[in-house]
Amino acid sequence: MQNLDSIGTQIRKLREEAEMPLRKLAALLDIDQSTLSKIERDERRANTQIIEQIAKIFKADKEKLLVAFYSDVVMYEIQDESSFSEILQVAEAKIEYQRTTKKKTK
Amino acid sequence: MQNLDSIGTQIRKLREEAEMPLRKLAALLDIDQSTLSKIERDERRANTQIIEQIAKIFKADKEKLLVAFYSDVVMYEIQDESSFSEILQVAEAKIEYQRTTKKKTK
DNA sequence: TACATTTGGACATATTTTGTCAAGAATAAA
DNA sequence: TTTATTCTTGACAAAATATGTCCAAATGTA
Structure with a gap:
C-alpha cells in the first residue's frame, strides 16, 4: 500500500530513524535549520x-x-474542490493525451 | 466523455459561439483585453x-x-513526472483521508 | 485602403516564495 | 533545578513570480 504520509513527515521519519539532529541534516542540505x-x-x-x-x-x-x-502539491491545490476526483481524472487524461502526441516542452 | 480542452480553449469556444469580440468579454470581466x-x-x-x-x-x-x-493546474505541476499516475492516486487518497477525518482549514 | 480585432512585448506594481537571523520553547542530561 | 542541546516561531529583507496596463504590431475583413 502507498505511503500517505506527507513529504515532511517522511523526511522527519527518515531523519529520526537515522538519529540525526535536524541541525545536522540542515547543514548537509545547506539550508537554514x-x-x-x-x-x-x-x-x-x-x-x-x-x-x-x-x-x-x-x-x-x-x-x-x-x-x-x-x-502533497496536488492535494493543496484542489483539496477544497468538491469535484476533486473528476479533476484528477481529467488531469490524468490530459497528461496521457499529451504523451501520445509527444508535445515538446517549449 | 469529459472535455479535455484546456480552460483557455473552452473560454474561447464559449466566446466565439456567442460571437462576442474578445474586447467586449474583457470589458465585462473588467480585465485588459x-x-x-x-x-x-x-x-x-x-x-x-x-x-x-x-x-x-x-x-x-x-x-x-x-x-x-x-x-490544467494539476497537469502543469506534474506533467514531466514519470510517476504521474501514482502521484494522482496518492493525492486522491490523501484528500479522501483528509475528509474522513474532517480536518479544518486553519 | 480602412477598420476592427487580436496578439506580443515591455514595463511597473503587487503578491508570493525563499533565505536568514535571533530569541523562545521543549527536551534531555547532569 | 541548572545546563546543554534541539527544535520551533516570528520577523524581516531579498528574490522570484504573478498581475495589471499600455500600446504598437500583426491579423483579419470589408
Missing part, C-alpha cells in the same frame, strides 16, 4: 533538489519521495 | 473569479469549467 524544521512540519514546501539529496543521504527511494512531494 | 487573449491561449492563468463570471455570462456549467481549470 528553521527552514528544514518548517519543511518537516509541512509549513514550507520542499523542492526536488532537497528531496534528491535526502534520498541519497538516507539511501531512500527517490521516486517514492517524489510521489509524496508532488501528491 | 491582452490579458484575456493570453488566458484564452493558456499563456496566463485564469482564476476562479473569472471562471465564475464566464459561466454566468454564457450560462455555462461552472463546475465543468472549474474542472477544466484545476485539471
